[in-house]
Amino acid sequence: MDRLAVVVPGHSRGGRVSDRCLRLVAAAADVVRESGAEVVVLSGLGEAEGMHAAWPEDARAEVVLEPTARVTAENAARTLPLLVERGVTRAIVVCGRAHAPRVRYFFRDLYGRAGIDVEVRPAPSTLNAPAVGRELVAAWFAPRQRRAARAEVEGVHA
Numbered sequence: 001m002d003r004l005a006v007v008v009p010g011h012s013r014g015g016r017v018s019d020r021c022l023r024l025v026a027a028a029a030d031v032v033r034e035s036g037a038e039v040v041v042l043s044g045l046g047e048a049e050g051m052h053a054a055w056p057e058d059a060r061a062e063v064v065l066e067p068t069a070r071v072t073a074e075n076a077a078r079t080l081p082l083l084v085e086r087g088v089t090r091a092i093v094v095c096g097r098a099h100a101p102r103v104r105y106f107f108r109d110l111y112g113r114a115g116i117d118v119e120v121r122p123a124p125s126t127l128n129a130p131a132v133g134r135e136l137v138a139a140w141f142a143p144r145q146r147r148a149a150r151a152e153v154e155g156v157h158a
Contacts, residue, residue, distance in 0.1 A: 004037040005088040006061070009075035009095055009103065010044025010051055017050030020096060020125070025051050027123035028094040029059035037061055039086050043075040062086070072099070072138070073145035076106040077152045080114055090117045097122040098131035105142055110153055 008028045011021040025042075032040060040059075042051040043066040052065055064082050069075040083091060091111060095103045100122045111118045 002090045003039070003086065003088045004035055004090045004092070005039035005041060005083050005086070006031050006035070006037045007041045007043065007075075007079050007083075007091050007093045007107075008051060009069070009072055009093070009099075010042065010047025011096070012044065012047050012050075017047055017054070021047060021051060022054055023125065024094050024096065024123050025054045026056075027121075029056045031092055031094060031121060032059040032061050035092065037092065039064060039083070039088060041066055041079045041082055043067075043069050043079050045070050071145060072102055073106045073142070073149040074152075076110045077149035080110055080116075080153055083111070083116060084114055088116060090119070092119045092121050094121050094123055096131065097125050097127050098135045102135060102138060102142060106146060106149060109146060110149055113150075113153070 006028050008024050011018045038061055040061045041064045042048045045068055048065040048067040066078050069078045093103055093107050100120050104120045108118045
């Protein structure tokens with residue numbers, strides 16, 4: 001039997017949970033209500049707690065915080081053990097539209113290695129030039145970050 005989790009990589013502005021991040025929380029709550037997911041993991045340094053404070057009470061699931069990840073690769077690496085501990089076999093990762101390609105790159109690789117099927121579900125939003133620009137810059141670092149994330153998951157320091 002599949003055990004489903006919803007994972008939300010955070011987003012902040014100046015140390016505060018951003019409006020975009022709050023929209024991700026709302027979209028993730030809708031996914032929980034629709035899918036019956038049993039686990040929600042909120043991930044991000046300085047973001048996990050803020051997302052948890054915004055989590056609606058009617059979206060019932062075990063809410064787990066991962067408060068240390070600074071980049072998307074770390075979101076994937078550091079949420080993975082939390083899912084494995086809970087016997088999760090499927091995960092829906094809720095993210096922004098511009099962020100979706102990089103989320104797929106990291107999460108499908110790392111979760112797939114652990115036998116967890118991944119669906120990336122972009123939250124309803126509009127694409128904007130600054131977000132796309134940030135993603136293009138971040139893509140430059142993605143291969144190195146993925147190697148570090150794989151090493152972290154395997155217990156080896158990169």
